[in-house]
Amino acid sequence: MSGRRTIYEIYWEILVYCKSPRSFTGIINRCDLNSKNGQEYLEFLIAKGYITTVREGEKTSYLSTPPAGEYIALFSSMYQKLFDNPPGFRL
């Protein structure tokens, strides 16, 4: 996904994408990030315990942890709530 997003939207996207183990390149390509920013976001999520690293030989993958599910659920409910009510004009 590209376009102007908030950091919370980027975190959500990374966490959803990492529900199955993903490589660093895969994450930055999917989330349209440069490697510097991608590294910073991943380091933050790892530090908070929302993502864990999985080593398979020489390859390192990133995987969302169970607490990430709470953030994903909260984010989804917040964004879907925006469409609970119709707009204030007739379509």
Add this chain to the structure above:
Amino acid sequence: MTNTLSQFRTEIRHFFLVSLLNLVFAAIAIATGVQYVVTAILGQTLDPVMPGLPVIPGFRIFTGAIALVCFGLGIRWILSTVTIFEGIVTIKDDLMADGDAITDERLTCLIVRMLAHYRDNRRTIRTMILVCTLGGVLFFVLGIAHSLKFLSVTATGFAFSLDNLLLIPAMLLTLGISLASLLSSYYFSKFAQVWENRLHEIGESECALKQKLGLDEQ
């Protein structure tokens, strides 16, 4: 189908239709603008003659100048619309492809994409509202000004001459473009208002996400 999905789908479809209407009428606006400019330059139309009133000098040049401005606005209008249209088509296609079996995450993803698309094109949409309003007013003036040539105005009233009936469709088309652009402007401003409110709502509820991520402790 959830209420959220149904609401999101309806809004996307309507926004798509307004954008499509804009594209079509922007193209017609360019064509009509060119037609009026060419007619004015080649001098194929005469300055209006109204019995009992003096001939208005330079009236043809005046309508030609308005037509030129309309042509320019038409180009600006179409360029702005294409940017908005492309983004909305992608989102609409993805939404339709997923159908009713769309997952919660996928729906949220499309909502986030729509918000990102709006943030990216916020300025363009504002410009478009302005261009559509201005274009609508100018085309209205052009339609009225052009129709004056085919009116015979007297002290007791006014009348159409027989030949001029053939030109009424052209005048109606111009007035139709004017109406369509004013309608587009209205809908775009309404959509922009709704999306602005949503961005504001997100901004307000971000503290819950911040708390969840432990960012408020930093």
